[in-house]
Amino acid sequence: MCYIVFFTSIGSFQEKSAPSVIPLVSSGTAVPSSSASSPSSYQVVASHGKRKIERVEQPPVVVSQPPTVVSQSYSTAVKSNLPTAVDSHFHFDRSWIKIWGTSAGKFPEDLVKYRQTECRPTHPVHLIGGVAVFSEPSRYNLIPKQSQTWYLAVGVHPKHVEELSDSCFLQLQSLLKWPSLRALGEVGLDRTVPVSEWRKQEVVLERVLGYALPDQCLVLHLRGTREDKYGQDVHARCLRILDRSLAKRQKIHLHSFAGDADLVSEWSESYPNTYFGISGSVRTFDSRQIKALRSIPLDRLLVETDSPYLSVNRSINSPACIGDIAHLVAAKMGVPFEDVLSKSLENGLRLYMC
Structure with a gap:
């Protein structure tokens, strides 16, 4: 979720x-x-x-x-005079547990303060917000209710579909009706699990897509097999599933995108309101992925930490490190660091707030 x-x-x-x-x-x-x-x-x-x-x-x-x-x-x-930024995707509960061993009594601000004091980011920013991710149904009860302060999105990580019971589906539907709820996700397909689990992921994805509301963003997690480095097969399968239930104007956030330029074009043509989230995995992009990165229009670019994972310079990642990710993305794209931050900020606000 x-x-x-x-x-x-x-x-x-x-x-x-x-x-x-x-x-x-x-x-x-x-x-x-x-x-x-x-x-x-x-x-x-x-x-x-x-x-x-x-x-x-x-x-x-x-x-x-x-x-x-x-x-x-x-x-x-x-x-x-720091540049302003938002982190478009980070795992709230997993970060808590990795750092403090508990998820009780913690807030996003604690993650930022921890990163600043324990491992200062190389490229500090004025962080004004972010997207906090709960991707496990067993933790639905941890979602804060301060709706006037935080905007929410609820979903099911494809590796946790086995946690979904009928009561969890009902709870998910209820959460999606919160006035502060702005997205369904992350949801999707992950081919790194045994083949026997793939069908279950597809069934769950098709079911939860039925809960999507027109004004909410859809956050997608799509990962191919080890042999399918660019995820062409899993992206094609997801597009076929989406085409059966979604309108072409649907707002989509492709979380931690690592595909090739053909996939950038295909998603942009199939769903023009698709945004591409780039995480710390950009550090290991090959020439084909870098070409894809450079083909992403700046008005469809999102920068995300996916913390506590995918740190580019420390063992534990956090939203405070979004500047470090953006700096690496800018270097790979060949555009100014400030342009990457400002466009990601503008796109994140457009996608989730308006």
Whole structure:
């Protein structure tokens, strides 16, 4: 199951007739964006029940009681001129357990603080949010209910389909109806398990796709066999399954994409609202995968840590390391680091918040 967390408080409209600015920080008070002095800065403007993303061109108004920023204090974020970023995919519960041996009483901010103090990232960023993933039905009960602060996505990792009982399916359906729920995922197909388990994964995928709502994003986990390095077979199979139940306008996040350029084209043509998530696995991309990476339009690029896995420079990954991933992605793509961060930020907000 995947659950998406943007560390931003929605807040209420100041006046019903005027739009309200939603700050991208962890706070219950609507204030100007704290990242306007960064190379790229954005805010979400809400008006008459609709939201849109706007680039902040002017520096923010100084506030006397600044909110708490996820990755650092407000004043430090402004003075340091760090680029703004979001982590589009990380495993909340697994990170807790790997670091502290428990999932009780922990929050995304704890992961950021741990990474900053224990293993400082090489390329620090002003982290304003992210996508936290719960991919095991046995942990559905760990999903926080602070819906005004965190946006959620719920799904079933293909390697955990055996955990699904009738009661879990009912619980999944119920969770998907939460007002703060923005995505179904991660779900998908994983061919690294024995062949005897493949059919079960497909049956579960087809069933949960029936729960998808038109305005929710679908987060897909697709991994081929060891012989199918680029996942061509598993992607083709998934596309056939999706074509039976999804509209062409469906928003899709291909988590930890490692395919070739042909798959980039096929997904983009089949589902134009497909976004490609690039994780630390980019470190080992071969020339064919790098060609695919460079073929991804910047307005469809997402950067993700997939923490606590796939660290590019330390044993334990965390959302605080998103800058390190983005720096590696930028080097492989041959584009500026700041462009990768700003586009991933803009795309993540568009995909999950608006």
